[in-house]
Amino acid sequence: MTxxxxxxxxxxxxxxxQLDAHGRKTALMGEPIEVGRGEDGNAKVTGANGRAxxxxxxxxxxxxxxxxxxKPLFAIPEADQPGRRLVDVGVVRVRCSxxxxxxxxxxxxxxxxxxxxxxxxxxxxxxxxxxxEIREDEDEVWATQVKFxxxxxxxxxxxxITTEYMYRVPAPTCSILxxxxxxxxxxxxxxxxxxxxxxxxLCDVWPWMALFDDETPMTDLIxxxxxxxxxxxxxxxxxxxxxxxxxxxxxxxxxxxxxxxAYRRWLKRHGYTYGAQLVAQ
Amino acid sequence: xxxxxYVLSPSCYxxxxxxxxxxxxxxxxxxxxxxxxxxRGPELMALNPAGSIPxxxxxxxxxxxxxxxxxxxxxxAAPQWLGNDTAGQAARVQQxxxxxxxxxxxxxxxxLHEMLLRPGNxxxxxxxxTAALRELEAGLVEQQIRGQRFLxxxxxxxxxxxxxxxxxxxxxxxxxxxxxxxxxxxxxAIRAIDGFIEMPGIHRLHELKPEPVxxxxxx
Amino acid sequence: MRLSHGxxxxxxxxxxxxxxxxxxxxxxxxxxxxxALTPPDTIRVxxxxxxxxxxxxxxxxxxxxxxxxxxEGLAPLRSMMVEADIAxxxxxxxxxxxxxxxxxxxxxxxxxxxxxxxxxxxxxxxVLVAEGSSQAERIAASRAAEALRRAAEDIAHGGIAR
Numbered sequence: 014m015t016x017x018x019x020x021x022x023x024x025x026x027x028x029x030x031q032l033d034a035h036g037r038k039t040a041l042m043g044e045p046i047e048v049g050r051g052e053d054g055n056a057k058v059t060g061a062n063g064r065a066x067x068x069x070x071x072x073x074x075x076x077x078x079x080x081x082x083x084k085p086l087f088a089i090p091e092a093d094q095p096g097r098r099l100v101d102v103g104v105v106r107v108r109c110s111x112x113x114x115x116x117x118x119x120x121x122x123x124x125x126x127x128x129x130x131x132x133x134x135x136x137x138x139x140x141x142x143x144x145x146e147i148r149e150d151e152d153e154v155w156a157t158q159v160k161f162x163x164x165x166x167x168x169x170x171x172x173x174i175t176t177e178y179m180y181r182v183p184a185p186t187c188s189i190l191x192x193x194x195x196x197x198x199x200x201x202x203x204x205x206x207x208x209x210x211x212x213x214x215l216c217d218v219w220p221w222m223a224l225f226d227d228e229t230p231m232t233d234l235i236x237x238x239x240x241x242x243x244x245x246x247x248x249x250x251x252x253x254x255x256x257x258x259x260x261x262x263x264x265x266x267x268x269x270x271x272x273x274x275a276y277r278r279w280l281k282r283h284g285y286t287y288g289a290q291l292v293a294q
Numbered sequence: 295x296x297x298x299x300y301v302l303s304p305s306c307y308x309x310x311x312x313x314x315x316x317x318x319x320x321x322x323x324x325x326x327x328x329x330x331x332x333x334r335g336p337e338l339m340a341l342n343p344a345g346s347i348p349x350x351x352x353x354x355x356x357x358x359x360x361x362x363x364x365x366x367x368x369x370x371a372a373p374q375w376l377g378n379d380t381a382g383q384a385a386r387v388q389q390x391x392x393x394x395x396x397x398x399x400x401x402x403x404x405x406l407h408e409m410l411l412r413p414g415n416x417x418x419x420x421x422x423x424t425a426a427l428r429e430l431e432a433g434l435v436e437q438q439i440r441g442q443r444f445l446x447x448x449x450x451x452x453x454x455x456x457x458x459x460x461x462x463x464x465x466x467x468x469x470x471x472x473x474x475x476x477x478x479x480x481x482x483a484i485r486a487i488d489g490f491i492e493m494p495g496i497h498r499l500h501e502l503k504p505e506p507v508x509x510x511x512x513x
Numbered sequence: 514m515r516l517s518h519g520x521x522x523x524x525x526x527x528x529x530x531x532x533x534x535x536x537x538x539x540x541x542x543x544x545x546x547x548x549a550l551t552p553p554d555t556i557r558v559x560x561x562x563x564x565x566x567x568x569x570x571x572x573x574x575x576x577x578x579x580x581x582x583x584x585e586g587l588a589p590l591r592s593m594m595v596e597a598d599i600a601x602x603x604x605x606x607x608x609x610x611x612x613x614x615x616x617x618x619x620x621x622x623x624x625x626x627x628x629x630x631x632x633x634x635x636x637x638x639x640v641l642v643a644e645g646s647s648q649a650e651r652i653a654a655s656r657a658a659e660a661l662r663r664a665a666e667d668i669a670h671g672g673i674a675r
Binding site: 231247250 | 329408503
Binding site for chain 1: 528529547550
C-alpha cells in the first residue's frame, strides 16, 4: 500500500475566505470530498459516505486529510509577522502529478526559458552552487544560498537584480520559497505553493504569499504570481514521464538540480509515492 | 485609453497585443477576475452590464466587445491592420472576426473549465473547439494555396489578432494543436511579427534571438 | 518535455524547459545552467534518419535499405488527421488501399492519399495532387479531402452526427 504514507498528511482544499454553507465539491487523492462551513462557523470537510474529515484553517486556506494526521500543519512563523500582506492567489488546475508541480517550483534553471524577462533571461542562465540538506530535526528539505539574476524579481522590483532564494519542503505537496524582499532588505518575502492532489496525475494548485509590499495593489500582486504559475502550467502538463521518477537513472541531474534530487530522496525515504513512479519504464 | 484587463484572459490579451503591434500605449486597470470575481462587482457591472472583460474606455467611448476594440485601435493607429483593401478582403476579415466568437465559446470555455474550474461540459466544449480548429486549418490551407500567410491577406490583420489567442492557448483546455500544421505555421508567423508580445501560456520564440554568449561566474 | 516544444537556433535544437541544446547527431552541446561545462557524451537524445522526398518529410526507425518512395507526377498538398481507420476511408473511396496509398475521386480531380495509421481508430493522411494543378484545383482537392474525412468519420462513429 504505497498510498498510506501520504494519506495522513494535510492538504489544501480551498480558500478560507470563500467558504460557504453550501459546500464545494472537490476531491482528495481520488476520493470525492465536500468543503464547506459548518454551523459552528468552522471549516467542515466531508469525505465519501459522509464521513467527517479533519479540517483546519491556516495560511488563507482550508486544510484537510483523508487519514489521521500525526502532526499539526507545518509552521510558517513569518506568516504571523506584523506588516506582511497576505495574498490568496487563487486556484489553478494542472493535469500533472502533484509531486511534479512541487519539483518544478524548486527549480530555478528554467527561469530564463519559461519566465523569460521576468524571473530570468539569457545570457544570465548560470546556476551557482548552493546548499541542500534534509534537516533531520524538522524532517524537511532545505535549499539555501540559491542566487539567480532576475530581470523583474517581483512586482515591486525595478530593473534586474541578483535575487537570493531559500526553499523549504515541509510536506510532500507543499513548498515555501523565501526570497529577497526588494522594499525591505534583511527580510524575506514568503511565496508558497500548496498543492491539492486530486489524483496521481491531476492537482489543484493554491499559491499563497506573505509579502512586505505596501505599495503594489493587491490585484497586481495576484496577477504577477498567476502569470508566473501559468507560464509553468504548460510545461507541467507536458512532462514525460507524467509521474515523478524516484529512482535514479531516468533523468540526468546536474548540480543545478540538487534540490530536486534531495526532494526525490526524501519522498522515497518516507514512502511518499502518490504521484511518483518507482520502477523505470 | 484605459483597458480593464485580466492577465490570463485571452480576450484581454487580444487588445494588449493589438496595442503593442500598433504602438498604442494603454492605461491598464487590472481586474481581479480570479479569484475575486471583480468583473461581476458593482463598479464593473455599471460599466458593462454583460459582466465580461475586457472593457476599453476612451473618453466617452466604452467598448465591451474585443473585436470592436481591435477595430478601434487599428482605425486609430494603424489602418492597414483593418484589412479593407478590397471588398472581398474586408468581408473575409469580418468572417473571421465573427468566427473568433466561436473560439471563445468553445476553446475559451474549455480552458476556463480545465484551468480555473469554471463549469461546463468539457467533452462538448472540446468537440466544438476541435471543429472550429478544423475550419481554421482548412481556411489557412486555402490561404497558403493562394500564396497568403495570414487569414485575410498576405499581411496580418485584426482577423489574425482576433483568432490567435484562443487558438494558441487551446492546449490549456486539453485540445492539442498537433494535428494542425497550417495553424502551427500561422501561429509562428504571428509570433514572429515585430512588436509581438506574449501572455502566460504562450512561450517566447527563443529562436528569434541569436545564441547568447554565456556569462560564466557572475554573481 | 518533448523537444518539439523547443526552439532551433542554427543547427542546434534546444529544449524549452531548461534550454539544453542538442546537435544533429543527438549529443548535448550546451547546458545553460552550467555554461562552463562541456556536456558529457553520454547525454544524448535518440535520433532518426530524416529525408525530404519531394516535399514529404520521411523518418525511419533504424537504417533503411533505400531512400523514401517517390511519387512521380504528384505534389504534396496538406496533411490531416482523420478520426477513423483505413477501412472507413476505403469504404468512402469505394476502393482498397494499395499499400499505404489510396485514391479518392469525389466531385473534384482524383487525389492520392498517403496513409499513416495512428493506433486503432486514427489515420494521419497526407494528401497528394497532380503536379502542376491550378490554384482552383488545389483548393478543390483540399475541400475533397475534408469531405472524405467527414464521410469516413460518419462511418467510424456509426453514422451519428457529432
